[in-house]
Amino acid sequence: MANLAKLSLSEEEELMYTDQLGAILDHARDIMSLDTDDLLPTAHPLELKNVFRPDVETASLSREEVLSQAPASEDGRFLVPRILGEAP
Amino acid sequence: MGASVGLGASEIAELVRSKEISALEVAEEHLGLIESQDPNLNSFLQLASAAAIAAAKEVDAKIARGEDPGRLAGVPIALKDNLVTRGQTTTCASQILKGWKPPYSATVVERVSSAGAIAMGKTNLDEFAMGSSTENSSFGPTRNPYDLNRVPGGSSGGSAAAVAAKFAALALGSDTGGSIRQPAALCGIVGVKPTYGTVSRYGLIAFASSLDQVGPFARNVKDAALLLQVIAGHDSRDSTSLESPFPDLISHLDKGVRGLRVGIIEELIEGAAPMVGEALMASARSLSDQGAKVEHVSVPAVTYGLSAYYLIAPAEASSNLARYDGVRYGLRVDGQDMNETYVSTRTQGFGAEVKRRIMLGTFALSSGYYDAYYVKAQKVRTMIIDSFQNAYDRFDVLLSPTAPTTAFELGAKASDPLTMYLSDVCTIPTNLAGHPAMSVPYGLGENQMPIGIQILAPALGEVNMFRVAKAIENAAPTITKGLFWE
Numbered sequence: 001m002a003n004l005a006k007l008s009l010s011e012e013e014e015l016m017y018t019d020q021l022g023a024i025l026d027h028a029r030d031i032m033s034l035d036t037d038d039l040l041p042t043a044h045p046l047e048l049k050n051v052f053r054p055d056v057e058t059a060s061l062s063r064e065e066v067l068s069q070a071p072a073s074e075d076g077r078f079l080v081p082r083i084l085g086e087a088p
Numbered sequence: 089m090g091a092s093v094g095l096g097a098s099e100i101a102e103l104v105r106s107k108e109i110s111a112l113e114v115a116e117e118h119l120g121l122i123e124s125q126d127p128n129l130n131s132f133l134q135l136a137s138a139a140a141i142a143a144a145k146e147v148d149a150k151i152a153r154g155e156d157p158g159r160l161a162g163v164p165i166a167l168k169d170n171l172v173t174r175g176q177t178t179t180c181a182s183q184i185l186k187g188w189k190p191p192y193s194a195t196v197v198e199r200v201s202s203a204g205a206i207a208m209g210k211t212n213l214d215e216f217a218m219g220s221s222t223e224n225s226s227f228g229p230t231r232n233p234y235d236l237n238r239v240p241g242g243s244s245g246g247s248a249a250a251v252a253a254k255f256a257a258l259a260l261g262s263d264t265g266g267s268i269r270q271p272a273a274l275c276g277i278v279g280v281k282p283t284y285g286t287v288s289r290y291g292l293i294a295f296a297s298s299l300d301q302v303g304p305f306a307r308n309v310k311d312a313a314l315l316l317q318v319i320a321g322h323d324s325r326d327s328t329s330l331e332s333p334f335p336d337l338i339s340h341l342d343k344g345v346r347g348l349r350v351g352i353i354e355e356l357i358e359g360a361a362p363m364v365g366e367a368l369m370a371s372a373r374s375l376s377d378q379g380a381k382v383e384h385v386s387v388p389a390v391t392y393g394l395s396a397y398y399l400i401a402p403a404e405a406s407s408n409l410a411r412y413d414g415v416r417y418g419l420r421v422d423g424q425d426m427n428e429t430y431v432s433t434r435t436q437g438f439g440a441e442v443k444r445r446i447m448l449g450t451f452a453l454s455s456g457y458y459d460a461y462y463v464k465a466q467k468v469r470t471m472i473i474d475s476f477q478n479a480y481d482r483f484d485v486l487l488s489p490t491a492p493t494t495a496f497e498l499g500a501k502a503s504d505p506l507t508m509y510l511s512d513v514c515t516i517p518t519n520l521a522g523h524p525a526m527s528v529p530y531g532l533g534e535n536q537m538p539i540g541i542q543i544l545a546p547a548l549g550e551v552n553m554f555r556v557a558k559a560i561e562n563a564a565p566t567i568t569k570g571l572f573w574e
Contacts, residue, residue, distance in 0.1 A: 005406060005450045006413075006430045007443055021448055023506050028395040028461070031468045041466030042473060044298045044328075045284045045522020045547075051327040065191040071420035078415055083426045 090117025097163045097257040097311040101204070104162035107151060111162030115144035115206050118164040122208065122255045125573045130230045131240075131250040133169050134177050135209040140164075143206050150204075158204030159318060166250040166259040169210035170217055170293040171197055171302070180293050181225035182215045184437030185418045194291020195326070196260055196302050196319045203318045208256050211246030215439045216409065217267055217295045219243050220511040223502050224441045231498070232275060233571045234537060238495040241271030241511075244305070248275040251305045253571055258315050259305040264295050265397055266491075266515025268303045269527040273490035273540020276529045276567050278312040278557070279305050281515075283547050284522035285330035287316075288323035296404035297328075299397075299519040309528065309557045313337040316550070337554045345559045346379030348552060351483035353544075354386050356514045360489045363533035368489050371530050371541045374563030375487075375556065385483060389475035392468050393517035398509060399452045399465035400520070406449030412437060444505060469520045476521050480546040485556050488514050490527035490540035514542055524550050528557045531565030538567060 002009045002017075009017065063076060072079040092100060092114040103109045119137050126132055150157045167173065170180045172190035179185045201207065214224035222230040222245025230245045232238040233253035240249040244261030248271035251259045261268040263281035272279025280303045287302045294300065304315035320334035352372055357365050376382045414420035414433030421432035438446070452461040479486060491511055501508040518525040524547070527540035541560055545553035 001447045001450050001454070004454065005443075005446045006410075006427075006434050007438070007446065008431050008435045009443075017444060017447060020444060020505050021451070024398055024448060024509070025451075025461075027506060028399060028465075031392050031395045031464060032460075034392065034468060034471065036464065036467035036471060039467040039470040039474075041463050042469040042520075043466060045473070045520075046328060046330070048285070048328060048330075053324055061191045066416075069188060069191065069417040071414060071418070080415055081422060081424075081426050081429050 090120065092117050093121055094254045095257065096308055097160060097306060097314055100163045100257055101159060101161045104147065105151065105157060111144040111147035111206065112141065114162045115140050115164060118208060118255060125253065126255065128231070128236060128572060129233060129249055129253055130228055131211055131246040131253065131255060132166070132209045133179060133181065133212050133227055133246070136176060136207055139176070140206050140208050143201065147204050147206070158202060159314065160200060161204035163205045163258055164208050164256040165200055165205040166208050166211045166247050166256040167197060168213055168244050168247045168259070168261045170213060170262055171260060172291045172293065173197055173207070173210065176210070178210065180216050181213045181227055182437065182439065182442070183226050183419060184412045184433070188418050192291065195288035195323045197291065199319050200260070205258065211250055211259065213246055214243035215442050216293070217243040217262055217264060218405070218441050218445055220266070220270060220508050221501065222246060223498065224439060226439050229498060232495045234276065234569055235495065236572050238497050238537065239274065241274035241491070241495065243267040245271045247305050248272050248277060248279065251307060252277050253573070257306070258311060260302060260319070261305055262292055262300055262302050263519065264299045264401060265519050266512040268305065269515050269525060269540070269542060270491045270512060272305055272527040273529070274495040274538065276538030277305055277307050278309055278526065278528055279303065280312050280316055280526040281518060281524060282316060282320065282550065283524045285328050286320050286334060288326040288329050290323055290325040294408040296401040297408060298404060299401060309554060309561045310338065310341060312526070313341060313554050332548070335551050337550060340551045340555055341558045343555055344378060345375055345556055348380045348485065348556065349483045350375055350380045350382045350556065351385030351479055351486045352382065353390065353486050353488040354384050355388065355391050356488035359513060360492045361494070364489045364492060364494070364539055367530045367533070367539040368487065368541055371560050371564070372487060375559055378559050378563070385479050385486065387475050387479045387486070389472040390517040393472055393520055394509060394513050396465040396468040396472065396520060397516045398448070399461050400469065402445040402449030403452045403462050404449065406446045406453065409442070409446055441505070472517050473521045476517070476523065476546070484552045485549065486544040488542045488544065490514060490542040494533045494535060494537035494539055518544055523547050524553055526553060526557055528560050529564060529567065530560065532567055532569060536569050
């Protein structure tokens, strides 16, 4: 799970989370036995569908202001470490 | 301490508009109190003193020019630090956003400012609003203004503590599973979670998008209604925002409760501490005395709320928090390659509770477990909505405790996440249903800590909910205990 969530855990943390997540999932067992065959899942409390805005151009955030908060940027773009693994 | 400290929002706005007091004096008096006393409470993460003074002067200038300064003219307000404020640090109490200055402001922040309210600063919370005690803040816990050894509740503990301590007349918080109502109860103030879609979520940093809703804190019911009135209403920048106009709450507040049908939720009394149960029954008697028809009602599915919530909310959170990757804003801890950068950034940037929920959510959504956990929880969500619907066929509003206990001591539940999660057992079902609910103080328990009564209503049932809240407030014993600084 930690790998999927892009987190790294120490051995100690692994033990702690295994215990704690186990206890939480045990508690969740109370809903497993409920008969829900005739129910549809609710993803969202509102019955809104297909909300569109008018297709009109509006001002967007200033590029400078947005990039000023980036850990690294170059030439008006976000700068990230190497994505592919090949040698430089 | 200045003359304006302790006045309610409606009173301050009235005095400022009639020039009996200036917005500048109000701001300076409140800032003075915060500067001298907040080091003991830790309710604010950042104070916006200079901006507050400038905004207060602008309100006074508008009044001098004969312009309308707005319904909240000169009223000091505190903002939970998961609401983005342009150019002003917004952290979500997380190391991963430490020092971040957002390039835009939340709709609710713009609305309170246009109404003339003075933003005093950003308040502490459990990291990413995940928690029930504000102990999960990575900048230290907030304390309860009635007893500094106890928690203020959470996750909006900083906002609740700031209003209770009279540092501000109003505050904004967010409520995903009880994060406004539970701290309001523990701090002896009013807190409201509006109907889902009533208040814009634009600029609220997302935790669980189908549950999150912004709402008000105030020291009385009328002020909470006033603030809700200012922030409610359609926003085209939030696609889950309702288009229907929001009703006028204040004109209905004093209509009384004669003839209203009030149901006490049996399932939520059972787990409550005896003093909390007694306060609930006393508040119910006061409603019958005022002409409401009060009965007990069973809403069986609410008991499954906690389990469904702790699968659905973490699932949504694990997806929402995937955006903290060290690329566009916030912390970056460089690694050899992009993947290592993601992992080191998130490992260093997130605290223990956030990691716990991300992993729980990742599990509930993972291939092989998705149907058994996530979809099952969503079906139970439907069951809870149906169960409420049955009750609302016979009742206008429902009553329960807001929290099973009064404020607990710092550290008392910190090592056991499940025990902490149980603090939200009464508030969670409302979020799953998308309904409104609010907490109103009802005196002190035998341990001299405040007790909150929760009033629940069907979707868009705010008018009746506030009428009942006002009636309970009228009958409630006053909180006689002094604040830590009084």
